[in-house]
Amino acid sequence: MVTRNSHSSHDALSVLRKDHQSIDQLFRRFERSRGSAERRRIAARIVRELSVHAAIEEELFYPALRRRADGAADRVLVALEEHHLAKLELAELEGLDGSDERFAAKVGVLADNVRHHVQEEERELFALARRTLSSEELALLGDALVRARETAPTRPHPSAPDEPPGNALANVGAAAFDRGRDVLGRGLARVIDRSRGVVEQALRRGEVVAREARQRIGRGLERAGREVRPDAR
């Protein structure tokens, strides 16, 4: 029998609000911190918490709203774009040394963007959720969010799909990759990161090859068209 924890903190909106609060606390700790090692440590936690939080919202909360609430789609699409930008910033942050002169500025801009996103999300999307989902549904969704957190990716993947059905599958692979990397020593983690770069390079190369092939086919068709209709320009 499936039982659910009846504790009110598992209401979906409380779960998400708690995440928002702990992320904001991390930003505040960063703002108070001194020294590159401490800043690097706090930033690593920000990367982890935000990556997990974005993944569970995209997998469960946003799709539930789109399915149930009229007029939710536009707001959810904006939220997804804001997540996408945050992931790009997080990915850059991961590669930056704590002593880099851009480090604090990058975290500062990320904090501004995330605070703006959270404010709108709590004002608009939470209100929509309260209007369209029953308290039992919000409680079940809350339980699902808590469970999903255990297996969510812990690092940003800005080019991975962020909507169902693609993200559910992509998150499984990304989470396995991230969680494997999380437990490795620094040396091995660097090797893994290099191989991630190789994969991304291959994907980019693949894209260029595909574009060139499309252009060649286009030129071929144009030529063939001129041969069939010699008067065609």
Ligand SMILES: [Fe+2]
């Ligand atoms: Fe969000």
